[in-house]
Amino acid sequence: MSERNGFLFCADPLSASRPDPQFAEDIAAARAAGGRIALLDHDALLAGDAAGAVARVARDSGPYWYRGWMIPSARYAQLETALGARGCTLLTDAVGYRRAHELPGWYEEFDGLTPRSVWCAVAPGGPPPAADELAGLVAPLGTGPGIVKDFVKSRKHEWDEACYVPALADHHQLASVVDRFVDLQGDFLAGGLVLRAFEPFAAGGEARVWWVDGEAVLVTAHPDTPGLRPAPELSSVREAVGRLGLRWVTTDLALREDGVWRVVEVGDGQVSGCPAGAGTADLFAALAAAGAR
Ligand SMILES: Nc1ncnc2c1ncn2[C@@H]1O[C@H](COP(=O)(O)OP(=O)(O)OP(=O)(O)O)[C@@H](O)[C@H]1O
Ligand SMILES: [Mg+2]
Structure with missing residues (x-):
């Protein structure tokens, strides 16, 4: 059998030498497929200590798929660099991950296959776009209902207050949902603001x-x-x-x-x-x- 790819799983936050039990089924499947398992300290990576996060990964043991919790794109790039310093690679590079x-x-x-969308950069913890800026941004989406999210996630569990806009033509209502969304995302806002035309599923x-x-x-x-x-x-x-x-x-x-x-x-x-x-x-x-x- 030719060399198999490895899998970098998140470590159990309570026990650094063990994989996170949340991914037990995937770990069993990876092992059954003959893939090496290595462990990442996800908390350390998100805290900015990428070298510490990969300290348990054996030198020159790549290439790896990562499998685990979401990683902000900038942190994924740091993961790629830290692994590189240990002679290991990721099969999805940081540019591909972000895409x-x-x-x-x-x-x-996916244009034409997915609801029409527009976006703008918003700094995490920064102010939302002003109401007139939003009005210009959503113009291509028409006047019907819309959805608010960031580059990665919505707040679908706060549907009425921070996700769904009943009429994009109502700029006051639009700004109110966007403001609430940006406020609730706070420092965890990923990349910027996305507005999408709502489609009935x-x-x-x-x-x-x-x-x-x-x-x-x-x-x-x-x-x-x-x-x-x-x-x-x-x-x-x-x-x-x-x-x-x-x-x-x-x-x-x-x-x-x-x-x-x-x-x-x-x-x-x-x-x-x-x-x-x-x-x-x-x-x-x-x-x-x-x-x-
Ligand atoms: N343009 C849209 N039209 C209609 N419904 C939508 C639209 N966008 C999102 N939704 C609804 O809101 C839900 C959450 O949206 P989306 O999947 O984009 O966000 P998310 O927070 O990334 O969710 P997850 O990562 O859990 O899949 C979707 O599953 C869908 O039910
Ligand atoms: Mg989704």
Whole structure:
């Protein structure tokens, strides 16, 4: 058997020498696929100590896939550098991670398949754009309902106050939802502000499709609705994933009320959540065996 890729999992915050039990199923699948396991101190990485975060990774033991909790794009770049200093590489580099993880990075390739979106930079903890600036920004989205999020996450659990805008034409209402969103995100606001045209989706949940080197190797439910796993039509999404050209990504697909499958968002597969019991054996087998590029 040829050399398998390794997997860098998060360590258990309570026991640095053990993997985080939240990822036990994935670790078992990675081991079964013959991949080496190494551990990352995610808390140390997010605190700015990238060298300390990878201190347990053996020298010259790469290449690695990362698998674990989300990492802000700038911290991922520090992870890449710290691993490089130990003679190890990541199979998804920092530029690729940012492209899949943040909406402005993947939007162009999925234009036409995903709700129309606009964005602007906002500093974490900084002020939201002024109301007239927002009005100009959303003009291409029309006057109907909209969705507010940052480059990575929404506040969907605060739907009415910080996520959903009933009418983008109501600039006062728009500014109020945006202000609340920016305020609640605080220092955790990722990249900037995204505004999207709202599209009515049918009940039935989102399918999370896992792509490795352009192939759909697994379809799971979205972790929010683990009991619902729709079976989407994938041909146009496959083309867009090919254009994006990244090695391990996810796409979340929802059926619009008019019967068209839509891409709700794209993610870096390394940090996409997977519902318990989804069966990741084939996914990890594909990842372990993925060739050098
Ligand atoms: N443009 C849209 N039109 C209709 N519904 C939307 C739109 N954007 C988001 N939603 C709804 O809001 C939910 C959260 O949006 P989104 O997935 O973009 O945010 P998120 O916080 O990154 O979620 P997660 O990472 O948990 O998937 C979606 O699952 C979908 O139900
Ligand atoms: Mg989502």
